[in-house]
Structure formats: structure tokens, C-alpha cells
Amino acid sequence: MAMMPKRVKYRKSQKGRVKGNATRGNYVAFGEFGLQALEPGRISAQTIEAGRVVASQTVKGGGKLYIRIFPHKSVTSIPAETRMGKGKGEIEYWAAVVKPGTVLFEIAGVSEEAARAALARVAHKLPVHCRFVTRRPTI
Amino acid sequence: MAEAVKIKVESRDPAKNKGTGSRVARKLRAQGKVPAVIYGHKQAVVPIALSRDAVHELIKKATHFAELDLGGSTETVLVRDVQWDHLGKEIIHLDFARVSAEESIETEVRLDLRGYVPGAVAGGVLEVVVHTVPVICSASAIPDAIKVDVSHLQLGHGIHVRDLVLPEGVKVDADPELLLVHIVARAATPEPTAGAAGEAATQPEVIKPERKEKEKE
Numbered sequence: 001m002a003m004m005p006k007r008v009k010y011r012k013s014q015k016g017r018v019k020g021n022a023t024r025g026n027y028v029a030f031g032e033f034g035l036q037a038l039e040p041g042r043i044s045a046q047t048i049e050a051g052r053v054v055a056s057q058t059v060k061g062g063g064k065l066y067i068r069i070f071p072h073k074s075v076t077s078i079p080a081e082t083r084m085g086k087g088k089g090e091i092e093y094w095a096a097v098v099k100p101g102t103v104l105f106e107i108a109g110v111s112e113e114a115a116r117a118a119l120a121r122v123a124h125k126l127p128v129h130c131r132f133v134t135r136r137p138t139i
Numbered sequence: 140m141a142e143a144v145k146i147k148v149e150s151r152d153p154a155k156n157k158g159t160g161s162r163v164a165r166k167l168r169a170q171g172k173v174p175a176v177i178y179g180h181k182q183a184v185v186p187i188a189l190s191r192d193a194v195h196e197l198i199k200k201a202t203h204f205a206e207l208d209l210g211g212s213t214e215t216v217l218v219r220d221v222q223w224d225h226l227g228k229e230i231i232h233l234d235f236a237r238v239s240a241e242e243s244i245e246t247e248v249r250l251d252l253r254g255y256v257p258g259a260v261a262g263g264v265l266e267v268v269v270h271t272v273p274v275i276c277s278a279s280a281i282p283d284a285i286k287v288d289v290s291h292l293q294l295g296h297g298i299h300v301r302d303l304v305l306p307e308g309v310k311v312d313a314d315p316e317l318l319l320v321h322i323v324a325r326a327a328t329p330e331p332t333a334g335a336a337g338e339a340a341t342q343p344e345v346i347k348p349e350r351k352e353k354e355k356e
Contacts, residue, residue, distance in 0.1 A: 007344045021225035032267075036226065061325040064266055091342065101225035109264040136227055137198045138249045138271060139218050 002045035003071050004094040012076055012088055018042075022101035028135045030066045031106030033115040041128040042095040043104070045071040051105060051122040058118035063110035068103045069096040098128060143204040143215065144197055148175070148189040150209060158186045164232070173230055177207065177214055179237035185209075194230050203246060203281050207235065217244065217278060240279040245312060247271040248282055250319060254290025263294040263322040272300065272319070276309040285309075289320060297321030 018040035028034040048067060055065050071094035078089035098104065105122055107115045116132055123130040151158025151167075151174070164174040172188040187209070197205060197218065207214045216235035224231050238244060249271045256265050272285065285305065287298060301315035 005343045007346050009346050011342065011345055023225065026225050027223070027227050038226070056326070062264060064264055064323070064326075099225075101227070109259075109266060131226075133227060135270070136223060137201060138247065139197055139201060139203065139221060 002049045002094070003067075004045055005070075005072060008074075011074060011091065013073055016073075016097070018097055018099060020099060022099040025068055025103055026101035028103060028106055028133055029068075031064065031108035032135060033108075033112065033119065034068075034103045034106040034133045035119045035122055035126075035130050036133045037098045037102045037104055037126075038100055038129040038131055040097075040099050042073070042075070042097055043069060043071070043126060043128070044075075045094045045096075047125060047127065048096065050125050054121045054125060055105060055107065055118045058121055059107070059110050059114055063114070063118075064108045066106040066108070068106060069098060071096045073097055103133065104130065142202070143206045144200055144202055145206045145208065146189055146193045146197070147208045148187045148193075151186045151188055168231065173233060175233035175235060177216060177235045177237060179216075180239075182237065189233075191229075194233070198230075201283055204278070205235065215239070215278075217246065217281075238278040240277070242278045243275060244278050244281075245273060245275050246281060248274050249284050251284035251286050252289050252320065253286055254288050256289050256292055256322065259322065261294050262325055264325055265289065265292070265320065266323050267320050269317065269319045272303075273312040274305075274309050275312050280306065280308045282306050282309060287320065292320070292322050294322050294324065 022037075026036070048069065048071065052065060052067060059065075073095050074091045075093050075095050076089040077092040104126070105119060107118060110118070112134075119130075119132055151163065155163055167174050167188050171191050173191055173194050175187050175189055177185040177187060187207070203217055205216050205218065207216055214235070215238060217238045218233060219236040220234035221230055222232040223229070250267070250269070252265075252267070256263075259265050274281070274285075276282075285303060287303065289298065292298070297318050298320045299315065300311055300313050300317045300319065303311060303319075305311065
């Protein structure tokens with residue numbers, strides 16, 4: 001099932017704008033390889049789920065996949081052919097807001113070729129440009 | 140332990156805001172330099188700049204130690220902090236801490252996993268829980284990495300801090316029971332669930348304010 005918050009303070013949120021770059025969650029923290037967003041955007045819970053499934057299928061159960069984003073933001077819409085007014089629409093889906101630099105997925109326990117193959121298939125499903133990243137060198 | 144990398148650095152122009160500030164740093168980066176500072180030993184903080192090539196050499200050698208040539212003087216330093224840009228492509232600032240060879244210091248050292256894992260063949264996956272460990276040792280004895288032999292690990296087995304074979308004079312500053320690496324069973328290949336197909340099955344619970352209950356009282 002697609003991810004969504006268990007408890008929220010307010011069900012609906014304003015649209016907002018995605019400004020600036022990621023200052024947190026912008027490095028590979030848990031796995032060995034990752035997929036990093038290069039542009040701002042919203043990634044829906046369905047898309048995250050699709051990415052998880054395709055990555056797991058590609059590595060065939062080997063390795064460990066980490067999902068570094070969570071859909072905290074509700075996105076509403078009003079039905080087609082509806083007159084204006086009558087308040088805000090109903091929740092359509094939940095989405096994660098990503099900034100350039102955000103690491104979206106991480107993978108561990110597989111070779112670099114396998115990780116590249118899996119994360120490339122994930123990247124095809126995402127609405128933002130991404131790049132393959134490795135852990136930062138420790139100095 | 141790797142030898143100290145010798146790097147030629149230049150002190151910043153003191154005429155412009157004592158060579159500090161974001162504007163100065165931005166100009167240095169545009170010239171292909173990396174701003175940095177040297178501090179420690181209760182001496183003055185020295186803002187410096189070094190070439191990007193020197194920083195790449197530091198990364199390539201993966202060493203903690205450096206000998207900075209400041210023109211007239213030489214400082215033995217430890218890389219204390221590294222700031223990366225938002226994409227993690229370039230280093231934008233470095234912190235160097237002055238050290239003496241026999242000084243006891245605390246730093247992070249990466250784990251170097253060695254060996255062919257039999258548990259991974261028997262349906263397991265090698266999961267690295269901790270990639271670096273904090274160590275306390277003399278500045279001259281900082282290991283580049285702590286070697287961890289994983290060639291005996293079977294499914295369900297793990298390596299803890301207490302199992303580490305440490306070089307002489309090096310002490311790990313962590314709980315001995317802390318798990319570093321283990322072999323976990325492979326997860327079954329997931330199938331897309333019905334909820335992922337479209338409609339939101341349920342809605343999240345809305346947190347109601349507690350104020351109403353207080354008003355009733």
C-alpha cells in the first residue's frame with residue numbers, strides 16, 4: 001500500500017513552492033549507493049511505491065533498499081465540470097516534496113553494476129531528473 | 140597509518156574583511172580555490188585557501204593528516220570537518236585542527252570489510268549497520284581504516300564493536316555491544332499491492348487539540 005502519514009494535524013495543506021537546495025538528507029547515509037534528485041518537485045506516494053517495487057524486482061531480493069523520502073504533503077483536487085467555489089477539493093494523493101540534492105533511494109549489499117541497473121529503472125519512473133551517487137569519501 | 144599529505148596553502152588577504160565572510164569565500168571558489176580555517180591549541184584562528192587539486196589529493200589518499208605549508212611556517216593539522224555542496228560534488232570548506240603527534244584525539248575511522256561472505260551465498264544479505272566508528276588514539280596512530288574480516292559470517296550472525304581487532308594504541312569510543320555488520324535473510328520480491336493502484340484506501344487520523352477537554356473540566 002502506498003505510504004501516507006498515520007496522524008496529521010491538518011488534513012489539507014497549501015500548495016507552496018519548492019525553493020532552494022537540500023541541506024539535509026543530501027548524502028548517502030545508510031546504503032552504499034543512492035539516487036539523488038537534481039531538480040525540485042513532488043513525488044507521489046504511488047511513484048515511491050512503484051520505485052520500491054521495480055528496484056526490489058531488479059535486484060531480485062538481494063541487497064537492502066532504503067527509501068529516504070516520505071509523502072508528508074496532501075495534494076487536493078476538485079472534480080471535473082465542477083463550478084468554482086464550494087471550498088477546497090478532496091485529497092487526491094500524498095506526495096513528498098524534494099529539493100535538488102535530496103537522496104531519494106539508497107541500496108546496499110549489491111554490486112555497483114546491480115545498483116546502477118536497479119536505480120536507473122527507478123529513475124525512469126520519477127518526475128525529476130536524478131543521478132546515481134555513492135557514499136562521500138571520509139577524510 | 141598514512142603519512143601526512145604536504146599541502147601548500149595561502150593565507151587570505153586581510154585587507155578585505157580580514158579575509159573572511161561568505162563573499163570572500165565565494166570569490167575564492169570562483170578562482171578554483173577552497174576556503175578553509177586552521178584552529179586549535181588555543182591559538183588564533185587562521186583563515187586560509189588551498190587549491191582544489193590539493194583537496195582532491197587529500198580525498199584520494201583518504202588521510203586524516205596534513206602538513207600545511209603557510210609560506211613561512213608549517214602546521215600539522217587534522218581534517219576536522221568537511222562541508223560539501225548540496226549535490227555532494229565539490230568540497231566548499233574545510234576545517235583543520237592543529238595537532239601534535241602524541242596528542243590523544245577523537246576521530247571517526249571507516250570500517251574496511253574484507254573477505255568473501257558465505258552467509259550471502261546461503262540466502263542472506265550483508266547489511267552494514269555502521270560505516271564509521273569513533274576512535275580515541277594518538278594523532279600519529281590514526282588508522283586509515285579498521286579492517287573487519289567478514290569471511291566467517293553465516294546467516295543471522297553479526298560483528299559487534301567488541302569483536303573488532305584494533306591496531307595498537309587505538310581505542311573505540313562506542314558501546315561494545317554495538318552491532319556493526321550482520322547477515323540478514325533476503326526479502327521476498329514484493330508485488331505491487333492493491334492500494335498502490337490508485338484510490339486512497341484510508342485517510343490519516345487528524346490530531347484534535349486537547350483544549351476542548353480542558354474546557355469541559
